Amino acid sequence: MCLPGTMETVRENGASVSRRGLLAGGGAAALAAMLPGEALAQKPKHRGRVVDLTHEFTTDFPVYTPPQATRRTIATYNPDGYHAQEWTFGEHTSTHMDAPGHFIEGGRFVTQLKPAELVVPIVVVDIAAKARKNADAEVTPDDLKKWERKHGKIPAGALVAMYSGWASKLGTPAFTGKDAAGVFHFPGFSADAVDELIKGRRAAAIGVDTLSLDNGPSTTFAAHVKWLGADKYGVECMKNLDKIPATGATATVGVIPWQQGSGGPARVLATY
Amino acid sequence: MCLPGTMETVRENGASVSRRGLLAGGGAAALAAMLPGEALAQKPKHRGRVVDLTHEFTTDFPVYTPPQATRRTIATYNPDGYHAQEWTFGEHTSTHMDAPGHFIEGGRFVTQLKPAELVVPIVVVDIAAKARKNADAEVTPDDLKKWERKHGKIPAGALVAMYSGWASKLGTPAFTGKDAAGVFHFPGFSADAVDELIKGRRAAAIGVDTLSLDNGPSTTFAAHVKWLGADKYGVECMKNLDKIPATGATATVGVIPWQQGSGGPARVLATY
Numbered sequence: 001m002c003l004p005g006t007m008e009t010v011r012e013n014g015a016s017v018s019r020r021g022l023l024a025g026g027g028a029a030a031l032a033a034m035l036p037g038e039a040l041a042q043k044p045k046h047r048g049r050v051v052d053l054t055h056e057f058t059t060d061f062p063v064y065t066p067p068q069a070t071r072r073t074i075a076t077y078n079p080d081g082y083h084a085q086e087w088t089f090g091e092h093t094s095t096h097m098d099a100p101g102h103f104i105e106g107g108r109f110v111t112q113l114k115p116a117e118l119v120v121p122i123v124v125v126d127i128a129a130k131a132r133k134n135a136d137a138e139v140t141p142d143d144l145k146k147w148e149r150k151h152g153k154i155p156a157g158a159l160v161a162m163y164s165g166w167a168s169k170l171g172t173p174a175f176t177g178k179d180a181a182g183v184f185h186f187p188g189f190s191a192d193a194v195d196e197l198i199k200g201r202r203a204a205a206i207g208v209d210t211l212s213l214d215n216g217p218s219t220t221f222a223a224h225v226k227w228l229g230a231d232k233y234g235v236e237c238m239k240n241l242d243k244i245p246a247t248g249a250t251a252t253v254g255v256i257p258w259q260q261g262s263g264g265p266a267r268v269l270a271t272y
Numbered sequence: 273m274c275l276p277g278t279m280e281t282v283r284e285n286g287a288s289v290s291r292r293g294l295l296a297g298g299g300a301a302a303l304a305a306m307l308p309g310e311a312l313a314q315k316p317k318h319r320g321r322v323v324d325l326t327h328e329f330t331t332d333f334p335v336y337t338p339p340q341a342t343r344r345t346i347a348t349y350n351p352d353g354y355h356a357q358e359w360t361f362g363e364h365t366s367t368h369m370d371a372p373g374h375f376i377e378g379g380r381f382v383t384q385l386k387p388a389e390l391v392v393p394i395v396v397v398d399i400a401a402k403a404r405k406n407a408d409a410e411v412t413p414d415d416l417k418k419w420e421r422k423h424g425k426i427p428a429g430a431l432v433a434m435y436s437g438w439a440s441k442l443g444t445p446a447f448t449g450k451d452a453a454g455v456f457h458f459p460g461f462s463a464d465a466v467d468e469l470i471k472g473r474r475a476a477a478i479g480v481d482t483l484s485l486d487n488g489p490s491t492t493f494a495a496h497v498k499w500l501g502a503d504k505y506g507v508e509c510m511k512n513l514d515k516i517p518a519t520g521a522t523a524t525v526g527v528i529p530w531q532q533g534s535g536g537p538a539r540v541l542a543t544y
Contacts, residue, residue, distance in 0.1 A: 036515035037323035037542070044543070046316055051309035052387040058531040067346070067358060071531065074339070074362060077377045081493075083534045084374065086339060088360040090346060094528075102356065105349045115324040115541055119524075221353075243308035252391075254526020254539035256366075259330040259343065262355045267526035267539065269387055270309070271316070 038116035041157035044250035046271055051243045053251065053268040054095040055170065061094045061237075062176050064184075064211050069093050091264040097255040098213065098234040102262040103224050110261040113233065120204050121155040122251035122270055123147070124241050128165035131187045135177050136215045137164065138190035144197070151247045154201050159235065159251050161207035162189060167239035177216050184216030191222035198230045205253070207235035207268075235268060244270045310388035313429035316522035318543055323515045325523065325540040326367040327442065333366045333509075334448050336456075336483050341365050363536040369527040370485065370506040374534040375496050382533040385505065392476055393427040394523035394542055395419070396513050400437035403459045407449050408487045409436065410462035416469065423519045426473050431507065431523050433479035434461060439511035449488055456488030463494035470502045477525070479507035479540075507540060516542045 055061065059069050069089035077083055092098070100107030125147050131137040139162050144154070154160060164187040169175040177185030187210055197203050206213060206227055213223040213234045227234060235253060249272035258264040327333065331341050341361035349355055364370070372379030397419050403409040411434050416426070426432060436459035441447040449457030459482055469475050478485060478499055485495040485506045499506060507525060521544035530536040 035319070035321055036512075037321040037544075040318075040320045040322055040543070043318045043320040044316070046312075046318075047307070048312045048315040049307055049309040050312055050387045050391050052529075054529055056383050056529045056531055057533075065347070065356075075337070082375050082496075083377070084337075084363050085530070085532065085534065086360065086362050087530065087536075088358065090358050091356050103354050105355070111328050115322045118539075119322050119541060119543060224354075240308075252524045252526060252541060254524060254541065256528065256537045256539055257324075257326055257328045258357070258359065259328055260357065261329075262357065264359075265528045267390075267528055269391060269524060269526065271312070271391060272309075 038114055040116050040119055042121055042155060044119070044271065045248070049272050051240050051270045051272075053238045053240050053270055054266070055167070055237055055239050057094040057265055062211065063090060063093055065090070065092070091258060091262055092236070094265055095235070095237045095239070095268060096263055097253065097266045098224065098228060098236060098263040099261065100228045100231050100233065103221070103228045107228060108231065110255050110264055111257045111259065113255075117204055117233070118253045118255065120251055120253070121158040121247070122161055122244065122249050123151070123154055123158050123247045124161050124163050124244060126163045126246070127187060128163060131164040131166070135185040135187070136217055137187040138215050139188070139193045140190050141192050141196040144193055147246070154203055155247070156202040157204045159205040159207050159253065160197060160203045161235070161238060161241050162187065162209065163241040164209055167209040167241070176211060184211065186210040186212070186216040188215035188218065189213055189223040189227075191226060194223045194226045198226065203232070205233045205235060207238050209238045209241055210236070212236060235266065238268060244272060248272055310386055312388050312391055314393055314427060316391070316543065317520065321544050323512050323521075323542045323544070325510045325512050325542055326538070327439070327509055327511050329366045329537055334483065335362060335365055337362070337364070363530060363534055364508070366537055367507070367509045367511070367540060368535055369525065369538045370496065370500060370508060370535040371533065372500045372503050372505065375493070375500045379500060380503065382527050382536055383529045383531065385527075389476055389505070390525045390527065392523055392525070393430045393519070394433055394516065394521050395423070395426055395430050395519045396433050396435050396516060398435045398518070399459060400435060403436040403438070407457040407459070408489055409459045410487050411460070411465045412462050413464050413468040416465055419518070426475055427519070428474040429476045431477040431479050431525065432469060432475045433507070433510060433513050434459065434481065435513035436481055439481040439513070448483060456483065458482040458484070458488040460487035460490065461485050461495040461499075463498060466495045466498045470498065475504070477505045477507060479510050481510045481513055482508070484508060507538065510540060516544055520544055
């Protein structure tokens, strides 16, 4: 971690280097500790590919709770010389983050998450087969164990994303699965899986390709309460989780740093 | 470029690989061409550091043109059980992208930019010394040539960012530099520098730590018109450009894919 004000930095050959860091010696680790910015838990590895995990932000994107997003044109090429829109929406619309402060009073808002928490290894837990049979399917502890038997331990600081196949249902009633009684039906994380992730693993975030971290019919929101209560964040309404490897990709969770944001729209891009 | 529907992919050891790619042979390049997602112009290199180039999105962030952003609380911990806000703002508020369609009728909107255009090498052209003497200072062709003499050719697909020292003025009248006549005073790109970047170089984007790609008093918006007219994008109101090396970092320009967005808020993170 760079501590601004405690060292003097100079620009030399394009790199900011610390005079004190160089003078004090202590080798590469000491120098790295003095570099500006935050250290990532893992250096991303690249084959030079990028995959967009973000839905288009549209006015007809279904929301868990109102309001529905709206937009209006506020400038036009003629006569203004340029085109621009104004947007109005709730923070939890389209592909977005849930920060700890969404459910936890006193929990961190999006502006309080460190940038290093937003550039993370992403792993994909594929429950599409059981979700095809049961719209209320959940990621269970057993799904996590099966994943680890196949792919190794979930990396520290990872975003653990559920692939249920739901992103492709967007634009159809099956995306929310709302029944005659107004109850949603879509997959999510079980409370037990969240407990497992909190207990034995050091994941930073969970993600889903559905409207909520909890499955549709949940009334207790146990996954939300437990996960955000552990000071970790969630990402909802992701797409293209079947277009990245189950492990080995890096996700950049580009949440806008909304003032006092309990969450909010994020551009999520995976590189691998 | 992956062409969905033209190949069959299987999941094996966590990586999506193409059967046709493997069977057809043609080596690593052929396989890479068949991988999901888009190829990046350059594989990012990492020392495992991340720097946030994004200002907090606040209701008092100065805008070039109204409206000023507003927010209101729409759910509270008690009695709703969770906290959430609603936002209303113009697309060109805080750290944000200008897409070609902002000034160019028929130009691309943010949703039409390819993900590979959003993960790019970032280079920093430091004009802070002259900007301290002249608030209307501009990046000139000479500044670009001087940069290239020191650091080598601007990489293909780069985001060329102006560091003028203006980000640290946020919260003071000097950030907009508005004078008694209502004219802004802050640095920007000259039309000639933009011509240079379009002509001889293959940069994808330009960025500034001020309110506009053009300097404050501009009335012709030549940098906007030329650059967006060349089907390239801009990023305005960046910060921390003095916290990354002049060359060698990668910027992820996490613009939300706003429907028909002429631009819009973006989380910009640099890794190096």
